[in-house]
Amino acid sequence: MLSFDETEFVTQTESLIALRPGxxxxxxxxVDEGYDNVLLVGAGGTYAQMWPYEHLARRTSRLPVRAAVAAELVVSGDALLGEHTAAVFTSVSGTTEDSLRAIEYCASRGAHTVGFTGHPDSPVARGVDTALISAPKAWPFDVQLLLFLGRWLARRGEFTGYERLADELAVLPRVLVEVAQQAEPVAAAFAEAHKDTDYHFLIGGGNLWGFTYLYSMCILEEMQWLRTTRVHSAEFFHGSLELVEEGTSVIVFQGEDETRPLTDRAEAFAKRISKDVSVFDTRAYPLTGISPEFRGLLSPLVLDTVMDRVSKHLERVRDHSLDLRRYYRVMDY
Incomplete structure (x- = not known):
């Protein structure tokens, strides 16, 4: 597979699963000390990656759980934030400035701050009350967030299958390698067909809406300098549909939660107009060893693995490094 180090990938994924006891x-x-609300705080991709877990809590629990933009939280505050708040942060590098300021802000309000990162000596790891360290560069953070919130909901009697789900995560390294292998030819074909495409329209919903936002902004825009539109499948028919034309590249992210019919509806309409609709559906992957009732919860992680293959092939065919930046962490702002 192109630019895929299987040993490193497996090691990183195993390091995430190994965080379960901690x-x-x-x-x-x-929970025992009386913390009764959770803020999931991020910036850019790490903010978008919080959304599936806010979504999970909102539809299954009365526990107040909110995703917050780090920079906005510092200037606007949040009425939930206080001595009974667990404020959770994620950072690959452990150096994200917006998150560091938000950690200080949450700590000043009495919250217990939690950080997930791969660098034990980083500012984020040193700045939080509790740091849980994975292998360096391990991404995404879905395993940690699912374990964290799943355990919390289980303690409240709102997630009866948590122990079984957590046990099944042990197969993830093998399962995700198989996902990457299956996705490889699809990714290569998409990249070849779209090497000269400069605009993509992305649709997703439910617990894949965060990934839709992330892939649009953090990969296609930031890492490939491509123009995009991103819209939640439930909102597609309230304005954004007017941008779809016969030659528009429409990318549909389809998962396996209860919002699937909303994305089906948007996909069906897009195919009536555009001749270039690409559907990435997590249902296409066997996920052997994962119970059917948990597949939907793992859709963001599966799709991240699939689209990483797409990203690497776009990098190749467009001769545009995924590490190249003009402004981000290059200029002062």
Whole structure:
């Protein structure tokens, strides 16, 4: 597979699963000490990656869980934030400035701050009350967030299958390698067909809306300098549909939660207008060893693996490094 180090990938994924005992011990302590609300705080991609877990809590629990933009939180505040708040942060590098300021802000309001990163000596790891460290560069953070929130909801009697789900995560390294292998030819074909495409329209919903936002902004825009439109499948028919034309590249991200019919509807309409609709559906992947009732929860992680293959092939055919930036962390702002 192009630019895929299987050994490194497996090691990173195993390091995420290995955090389970520490995550569960932390959650149990927070619950026992009376913490009663959770803020999931991020910036850019790490903010978008919080949305599936806010979505999970909103539809299954009365526990107040909110995703917050780090920079906005510092200037606007949040009425939930206080001595009974667990504020959760994620950072690949451990150096994200907006998150560091938000960590200080949340700590000043009495919250218990939690950080997930791959760098134990980083500012984020040093700045939080509890740091849980994975292998360097391990991404995405879905395993940690699912374990953290899943355990919390289980303690409240709102996630009866948590232990079984957590046990099944042990197969993820193998399962995700198989996903990457299956996705490889699809990714190569998409990249070849779109090497000269300069605009993509992305649609997703439910617990894949965060990934839709992330892939549009953080990959296609930031890393490939491509123009995009991104819209939630439930909102597609309230304005954005007017941008779809016969030659528009429409990318549909389809998962397996209860919002699937909303994305089906948007996909069906897009195919009536555009001759260039690409559907990436997590249902296409076997995920052997994962129970059917948990597949939807893992859709963001599966799709991240699939689209990483697409990203690497876009990098190749467009001769545009995924590491190239004009402004981000290059200029002062």
């Amino acid at each position: 995550i569960e011990e932390l959650v149990d302590r927070l």
